[in-house]
Amino acid sequence: MITGAKAMVKGLKEQGVDIMFGYPGATICPFYDELAKDGTIRHILVRQEQNAGHMASGYARKSGRVGVCVVTSGPGATNLITGIATAYMDSIPIVAITGQVATDMLGRDVFQEVDITGACAPFVKHSYLVKDARELPRIMREAFHIASTGRPGPVLIDVPSDVQNQQFEYKDPGEVNIRGYKPSITGNMKQIKKVAAEIQVAKKPLICAGGGVFSSGAQDLIKKLSDKGKIPVVTTMMGLGAIPTSDPMNMGMIGQFGHKTANYALNHTDLLVLIGARVGDRAVTAPDRVEEQSRTIHIDIDPAEIGKNMTPTVPLVGDVRHILEKLLEFDIETDSGEWSQELQQLASEERNKVSAKREQTIGPRNFMHALSAQLDDDAYVVADVGQNQIWAGKYIEVKKGRFLTSGGLGTMGYSLPAGAGVKFADRDRQTVVVCGDGSFQMTMNELSTIAENDLNLKVVLFNNRKLGMVNEIQKKAYSEGPFAVSMPDTPDFCKLADAFGIRCRRLSDENQMEDAIREMLSHDGPFLLECVVDPDESTMLQ
Amino acid sequence: MKQIISVLTENQAGALNKITGLFARRAFNIESLAVGVTEDKSISRITMIVDSGNNAVEQIEKQLNKLVPVIKVRRFDDSEVIGKELAMIKVAANSKNRGEIKNLADIMDARITDISAATMTVEISESPDKIDLFEEMMRPYGIQEVARTGIVALQKGSSSIG
Ligand SMILES: Cc1ncc(C[n+]2csc(CCOP(=O)(O)OP(=O)(O)O)c2C)c(N)n1
Ligand SMILES: [Mg+2]
Numbered sequence: 001m002i003t004g005a006k007a008m009v010k011g012l013k014e015q016g017v018d019i020m021f022g023y024p025g026a027t028i029c030p031f032y033d034e035l036a037k038d039g040t041i042r043h044i045l046v047r048q049e050q051n052a053g054h055m056a057s058g059y060a061r062k063s064g065r066v067g068v069c070v071v072t073s074g075p076g077a078t079n080l081i082t083g084i085a086t087a088y089m090d091s092i093p094i095v096a097i098t099g100q101v102a103t104d105m106l107g108r109d110v111f112q113e114v115d116i117t118g119a120c121a122p123f124v125k126h127s128y129l130v131k132d133a134r135e136l137p138r139i140m141r142e143a144f145h146i147a148s149t150g151r152p153g154p155v156l157i158d159v160p161s162d163v164q165n166q167q168f169e170y171k172d173p174g175e176v177n178i179r180g181y182k183p184s185i186t187g188n189m190k191q192i193k194k195v196a197a198e199i200q201v202a203k204k205p206l207i208c209a210g211g212g213v214f215s216s217g218a219q220d221l222i223k224k225l226s227d228k229g230k231i232p233v234v235t236t237m238m239g240l241g242a243i244p245t246s247d248p249m250n251m252g253m254i255g256q257f258g259h260k261t262a263n264y265a266l267n268h269t270d271l272l273v274l275i276g277a278r279v280g281d282r283a284v285t286a287p288d289r290v291e292e293q294s295r296t297i298h299i300d301i302d303p304a305e306i307g308k309n310m311t312p313t314v315p316l317v318g319d320v321r322h323i324l325e326k327l328l329e330f331d332i333e334t335d336s337g338e339w340s341q342e343l344q345q346l347a348s349e350e351r352n353k354v355s356a357k358r359e360q361t362i363g364p365r366n367f368m369h370a371l372s373a374q375l376d377d378d379a380y381v382v383a384d385v386g387q388n389q390i391w392a393g394k395y396i397e398v399k400k401g402r403f404l405t406s407g408g409l410g411t412m413g414y415s416l417p418a419g420a421g422v423k424f425a426d427r428d429r430q431t432v433v434v435c436g437d438g439s440f441q442m443t444m445n446e447l448s449t450i451a452e453n454d455l456n457l458k459v460v461l462f463n464n465r466k467l468g469m470v471n472e473i474q475k476k477a478y479s480e481g482p483f484a485v486s487m488p489d490t491p492d493f494c495k496l497a498d499a500f501g502i503r504c505r506r507l508s509d510e511n512q513m514e515d516a517i518r519e520m521l522s523h524d525g526p527f528l529l530e531c532v533v534d535p536d537e538s539t540m541l542q
Numbered sequence: 543m544k545q546i547i548s549v550l551t552e553n554q555a556g557a558l559n560k561i562t563g564l565f566a567r568r569a570f571n572i573e574s575l576a577v578g579v580t581e582d583k584s585i586s587r588i589t590m591i592v593d594s595g596n597n598a599v600e601q602i603e604k605q606l607n608k609l610v611p612v613i614k615v616r617r618f619d620d621s622e623v624i625g626k627e628l629a630m631i632k633v634a635a636n637s638k639n640r641g642e643i644k645n646l647a648d649i650m651d652a653r654i655t656d657i658s659a660a661t662m663t664v665e666i667s668e669s670p671d672k673i674d675l676f677e678e679m680m681r682p683y684g685i686q687e688v689a690r691t692g693i694v695a696l697q698k699g700s701s702s703i704g
Contacts, residue, residue, distance in 0.1 A: 117556065121563050126610040129556065146610060180552060180613045304604035307597070 004133030005034040005164040008097070009041070011140025017041055017068050019059070019424055021052040025072025027112065028099030030164035044424065044453065047445035049076050051417035053083015053154075054443070056094045058421025060087075061404055062380065062429070064217070066147050067421065070097040074112030077158075081120060082411060084154045088123040089408025090238065091215055093152035095143050102162040103131060117158050125153030126181075133166035138173035145176040150183025151302040152215055183301065187318035187326065194314050195273075195297050196330035202271035202295075204339040205231045208254065210283075211238030211407065212276015212300060212320050219243065221324035222275065229332040231273070232343050234262040236283040238407040239276070241398030249340070251347045255283040257390045257539055261346040266290065273297045276320045279309035280408070299323055355541060359509045362531040364388075364462065365541050368395030370513045371460070374521055376430040380404065380422050384415035384435035387468040390539040392434040401430075413442030416459065420446060423455040430458075430521070437463040437490050447500040450526050457526050464533040465490055472538055486535075497528040508532035544573070545599050546618045546625060546695050548703055549588040552611040553579055561588060561612070564605050570594060574627070574670070574692035580704070585613065589625075589694050591670075616703045618695065625695035628665070629673045630655070634684035635662040643683060650676045661686060669693075 002010070008031055012020070019042040024032050035041060046052045049071045056067030071080050077098040087094045100106070101113045117127040126146050128139050136159075143155040199205060209222050223243045226233050234254045235242050243250050252259030254266050266272070266284070272294050279287055279298075287310040290296065298305075298312035299320060306315040316323060355363040368391060375381075378400040383392040389405055396403065404422070406414040419433035440461050450457055462468075467485040474482045497504035503523055507516045507530065520527045551557045558577060565572050573591040580587050592599055599617060606615045635643055635657075643662055647654060652666035666676055670693055677688065697703065 118559070121560055122567055127556075131555075178610060181610045302608070304601065304608055307604075308601055 001167045002170045003030065003034070003164065004130075004136050004159065004166045004168070005030040007133060007136040007170060008140060008159065008164070009034045009038050010170075011137060012041060012068065013038070014141070015066065015144045019044065020068040020070055021046055021055040021059070021421070022070035023049050023052060023072065023076055025074075025076050025099060025112070027073040027101055027161045028070060028076075028097075028164075030161060031070065031097070031099070031159070044449065046417065047448050048443070049079035050082045050413070051443055051446050051449075053080050053087060053094065053096065054414050054417035055421035055424065056096075057083070057087045057090075057092045058382065058404065058418030059425045060093050060421075061214075061402070061418075062422040062425035066144050067092070067094040068097070069094065072099045072112070073101055073116070074114050077114055077116040078119070084120055084156065085123040086406050086409045086411040086414060087154040088125070090211060090406065091152050092154070093147040094154045095147050096154060096156045098156065098158045099164075100129070100158045100160040103160045104162070106160065117156060120156050123154075124156045127156035127158065129158045130160065130163050133163050134168045136163070137170065141173055141176050142178060146178075146181060184317055185301070185319045185322055187299070187316050187323040189326070191314060191316045192323060192326050193330070195316060195327060196332050198271055198295060198297060198314060199229055199231070199273070199332045199334060202334050203336060204268060204270040205229065205273065205334050205336055206265050206269035206271065207231050207233045207273045207275060208236065208266070208277050209233060209239040209242035209275050210236045210277025213239055213242045214402070215276065216301070216320040218276075218321040218324055221321060221328065223247070224328055225324055225332075228328060229334050230336050230340060231334060232265060232336070232340050234265055236277050236280070236407070237393055237405060240393055240403040241401070244400070245396075245398045246351075248344050248348070251343050252350070253393055256285055257282075257394075259347075259350060259394060261343060261350050264346060265343050267293070269294045271295050271297070273299070274312070275299045275324075276301075278305045281309070284310070357510050359511060361534045362507060362510060362513065364391035364533065364537060365395045366510055367513060367531060368392060371432070371517055372397035374514075374517050375401075375432065377401065379430040379432060380419075382415045382419040382422060382431065382433045384433070384439035385410045385412045385469075386436045386439060387464070387472065387537070387539050388434050388436040388439070388462040391462070396434075412439040415439065416443045417446050419457050419459070420450050420455055423457050424453075427456070432458045432460060434460045434462070436468060437461060437465060437487060437493075438467045440493075441490070444496070447497065447502055447526075451500045451502055455526060456524065458520050459526070459528045461493060461528060461530045462533045463490065463493065463530050464535045464537065466535045468533075468535070468537070469539070471535070493528060493530045502526045502528055504528040504530065506530045506532070543596060544591060544593045544620070546620070546623060546693065547590045547592060547599070547603065547606070548616045548618065548695060549590070549606060549612060550580065550614040550704060551586050551588060552613065553584050553586040554611060557586070557611040558588065560609050561606065564602060564609070565592070568598070568602070570598070570602065576692035576694045578694070587694075589692070591693060614703055618697070623695040623697055625669055625693045626667055627670050627673055627691055627693045628667045629677070629688065629690040630663055630665050631677060631680050631685060632661050632663045632687040633680045634660060634686060636660065639683060643680070646676075646679050650679075652676060
């Protein structure tokens with residue numbers, strides 16, 4: 001006989017879980033007790049439950065494995081909601097475990113009861129409310145399977161405390177077999193042929209790579225497709241770095257806040273090949289126009305994404321990697337010389353722009369260039385949300401590393417805990433968080449977790465004493481101008497870092513930039529680099 | 543355009559909620575909804591009527607397919623299925639007009655299932671438009687209460703969705 005709690009731990013170990021992020025409370029105590037007894041799974045105590053979700057997300061994105069987080073019922077569970085929704089929007093595989101009040105108390109509004117499976121229904125890939133511990137072995141297996149296969153996403157397991165304590169005879173649940181869940185991986189050969197035929201005759205072909213390229217680990221194949229077909233590439237924000245940003249065939253990031261060249265390419269292509277990109281409104285602001293002007297191919301593992309925001313000429317459902325492998329067997333060389341040269345010319349002009357040097361504030365573009373020059377080739381950059389995100393996305397060079405951000409939900413505060421998650425997955429990987437003063441203050445409590453675990457995480461804080469992005473929008477589009485976006489009394493961030501035992505430097509003169517970046521990167525331990533930024537700096541740098 | 547959506551789903555707590563949630567989120571109204579188990583007790587069949595653009599319904603179909611408990615989804619228009627609904631209509635009746643009501647019921651293949659000094663309850667199993675028609679015929683007598691089940695439907699001929 002074993003308990004439900006033990007079956008949960010057993011289920012985690014079976015999946016090879018050796019680290020999880022969490023925050024305990026009464027209803028999840030039976031599980032924590034088993035976790036302690038077992039002793040093989042490392043538990044990272046976060047400082048707020050939302051961040052357990054973000055850390056699991058950062059961990060998943062670095063490790064390619066499912067990130068796991070665990071919290072208590074009621075307020076623990078509701079705090080986690082933003083973490084779950086953020087992972088959902090970016091298709092990140094996480095398993096979230098929540099404690100729940102005992103089954104005979106369900107629905108009676110007892111202390112710390114919330115209907116968390118109900119609350120999360122619109123933004124989980126799947127959820128379970130476990131009523132009988134005998135189902136736990138199967139559910140644990142299914143949850144990891146669902147989170148990590150097909151289009152990845154968060155799975156929630158809500159376990160009442162009595163179910164965690166329930167004794168039962170353990171039986172192996174066997175292989176996962178869910179009749180309603182059979183994602184199709186391999187693409188339809190007839191469709192793939194059609195795609196090849198479309199590419200062959202295109203004069204102005206364009207690949208648009210999204211986050212799905214990373215989910216299927218197909219970065220190398222995007223490069224191959226671009227080379228073989230002589231097809232220029234643009235990316236969405238989630239697809240940043242699908243091929244190195246400095247690759248001559250990479251025209252940059254599309255979208256409202258994207259690169260001029262990339263948007264020009266999008267607006268003039270005659271064949272758009274969308275690969276693992278869901279045509280979100282921030283990336284493709286006018287899908288109707290693109291549809292009219294060009295033929296479109298949409299490759300995605302999720303059939304529901306195809307036709308949702310744009311009706312493609314050729315739809316192609318399946319895993320990006322599988323499909324590109326097959327597509328590359330065809331003769332797909334295009335006659336795109338003129339088009340590609342025109343774009344390369346524009347992109348290189350755009351890339352080589354610099355801003356005039358300043359001595360009182362830090363120019364975001366110059367800073368990103370200086371940072372890129374010193375970063376390891378395989379560094380991870382985790383950007384937050386706001387102007388800082390746009391500056392990082394547009395001006396940081398991504399080589400063999402990754403650029404991570406909350407692209408879909410745009411969750412302020414994501415970067416610090418997600419960056420910590422990356423570090424927990426790979427302690428030696430150079431990892432730099434870029435955030436704003438607003439977003440930093442949303443989750444800065446995790447400095448405590450970072451210090452406690454001695455994570456060598458670098459944090460670049462762009463301090464404009466403003467919710468800069470909203471300030472910019474209000475100035476541009478609202479009659480009353482900026483309102484409720486100023487934070488003149490932001491704390492002394494270096495004193496704050498000091499309180500956590502974290503090294504800090506404040507930078508306001510571009511002449512000191514190289515030196516400050518060197519100090520940050522070479523310091524052995526966490527480091528906060530506060531950059532003083534002009535409050536009226538815009539995302540649209542000339 | 544009105545369409546019938548037929549869904550086979552795991553017969554488990556929460557499945558119906560997940561399904562209707564997809565509609566609510568898109569501000570879609572479900573005109574009729576009927577749920578019951580199938581020949582396999584572990585599977586429920588949900589039959590819905592929605593009235594919306596083709597693209598919107600196609601998107602809903604794809605989203606339904608994404609739900610883990612959902613096993614199969616099919617969309618039909620009226621001509622492809624036999625669709626029936628059960629309605630019970632309680633109508634004011636007295637000794638003078640009972641005969642008339644009974645006659646109307648006979649014409650429509652409806653049955654009198656209950657009777658009191660002041661009312662009659664008529665039961666009819668038909669397509670929704672015929673039930674609408676019958677309801678109109680009963681209206682002059684004074685309808686007191688109507689209960690309708692929502693349509694259930696199966697494909698015509700030998701084909702089936704399972
Ligand atoms: C949780 C959350 N609340 C509100 C917003 C709306 N929002 C988007 S950007 C932004 C300002 C961000 O300010 P800061 O972190 O200082 O970055 P900056 O734009 O100044 O670089 C706000 C409030 C959001 N994206 N997320
Ligand atoms: Mg700011």
